[in-house]
Amino acid sequence: MKLLEERIRREGTVIGDDVLKVDMFLNHQLDVGLIDEMGKAFYEAFQTDGVTKILTVEASGIALAALTARYFGVPVVFAKKAGHRNVGTDLYTATCHSFTHGTDSTICVSRRYLHEDDVILIIDDFLADGNACNALRKLISDAGAKLAGIGIGIEKGFQPGGAKLRAEGIKVRSLAIVESMKNGNIVFRSDDAER
Amino acid sequence: MKLLEERIRREGTVIGDDVLKVDMFLNHQLDVGLIDEMGKAFYEAFQTDGVTKILTVEASGIALAALTARYFGVPVVFAKKAGHRNVGTDLYTATCHSFTHGTDSTICVSRRYLHEDDVILIIDDFLADGNACNALRKLISDAGAKLAGIGIGIEKGFQPGGAKLRAEGIKVRSLAIVESMKNGNIVFRSDDAER
Numbered sequence: 001m002k003l004l005e006e007r008i009r010r011e012g013t014v015i016g017d018d019v020l021k022v023d024m025f026l027n028h029q030l031d032v033g034l035i036d037e038m039g040k041a042f043y044e045a046f047q048t049d050g051v052t053k054i055l056t057v058e059a060s061g062i063a064l065a066a067l068t069a070r071y072f073g074v075p076v077v078f079a080k081k082a083g084h085r086n087v088g089t090d091l092y093t094a095t096c097h098s099f100t101h102g103t104d105s106t107i108c109v110s111r112r113y114l115h116e117d118d119v120i121l122i123i124d125d126f127l128a129d130g131n132a133c134n135a136l137r138k139l140i141s142d143a144g145a146k147l148a149g150i151g152i153g154i155e156k157g158f159q160p161g162g163a164k165l166r167a168e169g170i171k172v173r174s175l176a177i178v179e180s181m182k183n184g185n186i187v188f189r190s191d192d193a194e195r
Numbered sequence: 196m197k198l199l200e201e202r203i204r205r206e207g208t209v210i211g212d213d214v215l216k217v218d219m220f221l222n223h224q225l226d227v228g229l230i231d232e233m234g235k236a237f238y239e240a241f242q243t244d245g246v247t248k249i250l251t252v253e254a255s256g257i258a259l260a261a262l263t264a265r266y267f268g269v270p271v272v273f274a275k276k277a278g279h280r281n282v283g284t285d286l287y288t289a290t291c292h293s294f295t296h297g298t299d300s301t302i303c304v305s306r307r308y309l310h311e312d313d314v315i316l317i318i319d320d321f322l323a324d325g326n327a328c329n330a331l332r333k334l335i336s337d338a339g340a341k342l343a344g345i346g347i348g349i350e351k352g353f354q355p356g357g358a359k360l361r362a363e364g365i366k367v368r369s370l371a372i373v374e375s376m377k378n379g380n381i382v383f384r385s386d387d388a389e390r
Contacts (some may be wrong), residue, residue, distance in 0.1 A: 029308040030271040032264040035363065058254035063271065069227040076225040113224040122250040 001175040018120040027060035040150040043071035045173040051121045065123040077113045082106040092142045096135035101103040114143035127152040130161025196370040209379040222255035231262045237346040238266035242367040244343040246316045272308045275299040279319040286309035287337045291330035322347040325356025
């Protein structure tokens with residue numbers, strides 16, 4: 001998605017060789033016009049996949065998920081980070097390792113909001129090693145629901161998450177794939193490449 | 196807002212005399228159509244107030260803030276709960292007491308995203324004692340920005356937050372005000388009453 005790539009190039013900050021900060025438009029300050037366009041792109045990619053619900057994880061996936069859900073006309077469920085919220089005890093849970101923070105956390109969803117007949121689109125702002133996606137997939141699997149696919153804002157193509165998910169036959173659509181960002185120079189995977 | 200009041204009456208769960216759970220449509224599962232209507236109502240209430248930015252706090256305010264911001268065509272900034280995020284060190288911070296969880300937490304916003312010339316609309320899902328709003332007001336005040344007003348999904352009218360804010364002359368618009376919920380019976384403040 002050219003609009004997103006241009007924005008990353010213009011305003012993204014590379015720290016070291018593998019951290020990309022985009023908190024001026026995607027996950028602290030939110031450019032809602034851009035995020036709405038991203039939601040529309042996800043709708044175009046997954047509109048024929050029978051999506052009944054969108055699943056994300058708090059906090060930075062929520063805006064993208066909500067603006068995507070408007071196009072689909074389906075609800076969002078956001079997984080909560082366990083331990084600090086009154087979400088009840090009747091939960092699906094999964095462990096998620098954070099690449100950025102180097103910590104493990106537990107995420108959870110109330111059993112009331114994921115059902116066997118749901119066809120679920122996972123939406124998240126970033127994909128790196130795939131840990132958040134795999135934790136969300138476990139929640140979906142525990143509920144007996146079906147995964148429609150995964151929509152990602154920015155994929156770090158130099159980390160293995162996206163390749164592993166695609167190798168499993170999962171439909172993954174990343175709106176921008178960063179191939180490398182050595183020395184602060186951001187290179188995107190070409191639009192011609194297989195996504 | 197009748198649509199919201201009806202939804203609370205139909206699906207809200209009262210716990211004790213003062214906890215109202217609406218996690219089936221507002222803060223765990225999200226009814227994006229309803230939340231979009233709420234955003235439109237905030238736009239109608241604040242469209243002439245010169246709003247340049249919407250400020251909320253993670254996680255449950257984000258969807259409402261993002262869908263509201265679409266109508267205004269302005270960015271959202273969401274305050275983060277400190278300690279677990281790489282938001283940098285150049286921060287505005289405030290302490291916030293949680294009524295629901297009985298704990299104090301620190302919220303923060305990068306100084307890059309609140310400016311002296313900003314006119315800020317605070318959006319949040321709930322207003323009870325006003326602690327989250329007051330913490331967000333401190334961030335705005337520290338930045339030297341101006342407060343346009345406060346838009347709230349559900350106000351607990353039997354707790355003092357809303358009355359205190361209005362007594363200070365702040366424009367507060369709550370889309371549903373719960374007057375009482377004794378014995379699980381939810382009574383809304385009448386539409387005729389002063390809001």
